[in-house]
Amino acid sequence: MPLSHELENRIRAEFPKYPEKRAVLLTALHFVQEEQGGWVAPDCILAIAGLLEIDPIDVKEVVSFYHMFHDHAVGQSHLQVCTNLSCSMRGARGLVRGLEEILGVRPGEMTPGGEFSVEEVQCLGSCGSAPVVQVNNEPFLENVALADLKSLVAGLQTRRRAAVGE
């Protein structure tokens, strides 16, 4: 069972908002990513296609089209650094370098234990508080300074340990 009953019910509860089930596709993919480790596994694609009564390729091409959907595993904390103009002008490149140094990975890579991954992203829509970092789909971290990165990473590690009860 790639999708839990609870997750299936959450997806079905969205159907009445639209004249066609297919319109729930992006929402369903968000739910799956949020609850199943930040990415959409192949068996989830089949399960969603079944629920929405569309072909698996219809799901697969949507996963590959949108930047927020991942068809491969990403870190439990997926750190997205905006590198568009306003953020670049306020030090985004330095933030990417800083994260590379702290975590030992390059953009597009994941730390060996799967705890962190880093990605350069396009404009997040927070140019007035640049530079901006987004962890997973959480509220933006704004006006991020190079000096903040170590405590940001440490805070995410603490939070993860608390979540798994270590």
Next chain:
Amino acid sequence: MSVTASAPRFLLPPDSEIWTSLEVYREHGGYAAAETAIRSIAPAAIADEVKASGLRGRGGAGFATAMKWSFLPKDGSRPRYIACNADESEPGTFKDRQIMERNPHRLLEGLLIAGFASAIDAAYIYVRGEYRTAYDALRRAIADAHAAGLLGKNIFGSGFDFEIHVHRGAGAYICGEETGLMESLEGRKGQPRKRPPFPAISGLWKRPTIINNVETMSHVPGIIANGAAAFRAVGTEKSSGTTIFGISGNVQRPGAYELPLGTPLREIIFEHAGGLLPGRTIKAVIPGGVSMPVLTAEQAMAVTMDHDALQAVGSLLGTGAIIVLDDQQCLVRAAAVIAKFYRVESCGQCTQCREGTGWLHKLLLKVESGAGSGADLEAIEDVARFMEGHTICGLSDAAAWASGWFLRRFRGEFEAHLEGRGCPHDATSFEI
């Protein structure tokens, strides 16, 4: 003299306040305009008032809002939809987010009035997936409005039924294009549709659909509450009302400022945004999001922020998103960062855009590195020409304008990089 000394605000609460709660919004007069409109104004009269206000779309194109509504068929067939564009993704732009995060009921009230005026069944707010805070605020606001009977069946006892749904995107600039948005909302890749048919005739699920930006819809309650004349009293003849200017880049106080259209760009930079860093001067200003042609310092200091004035200097108001670049920055780098954006965001449907955006980015990186020649500058111009006016949507044109205008207006800086010389601002400019 500042034209904005006593400027009224229509969209945002005072700086320190957040009006996400329904109670707080109602304490400030919220939903009174919707109640008046639905109880006692004829739908056609609402549209007339919006027409008289001169309201133009705040999503970038500046199209007359009431005219857009008037394109809906008159046959009375149902259902009909509103698609509200909250896919704010034009680099430099963060204004709609201010409304959704700090005053979400304002948007809901605007949709409610517009929905009543045009006999709409449901509105879908398509909010970009990255905007988590806005999404949560809207969901809460919709639930609260529903519980209070402001949405749902028989609103204000009028017999009018109306639903608002918030729909999350998933990271794709092209979904801010109106037909790309509709494809995406229907559960597909956000690749724009060919027009005709236009959305007013065949939009969401092939039904009549009006599509307006968040800020545009959020102006409607103020127009109904205070009247078209009060709206027109602010701004200029052809660009009426206020807008939320977002300013970023090399200024002391980047941020979002609600001001009248027609405010001098100089005033926004030097008064509201606190001016430049000490000892710096302006080199270039992007006035309306990166898709809009860049201005020289001289143009920027003389222009006012309205449709006519910006067109007169060969640019456009766009989303009113201002990015200031000072004299220490490399404009070839700026152009390259922008070119990369379009390369990443091209939906891939049209050859000119899919291939051209990649070429522009590669050529600009080559010039920036010092490896370029005069032939590469000509190639940039050629590629830009080939991309303009030949595609299904405007992304290709925007990419061509962005690179093309940086080169046209700052050619000397590009030439200074050529033939092994590299970046003359390497020591001071931002990095890419």
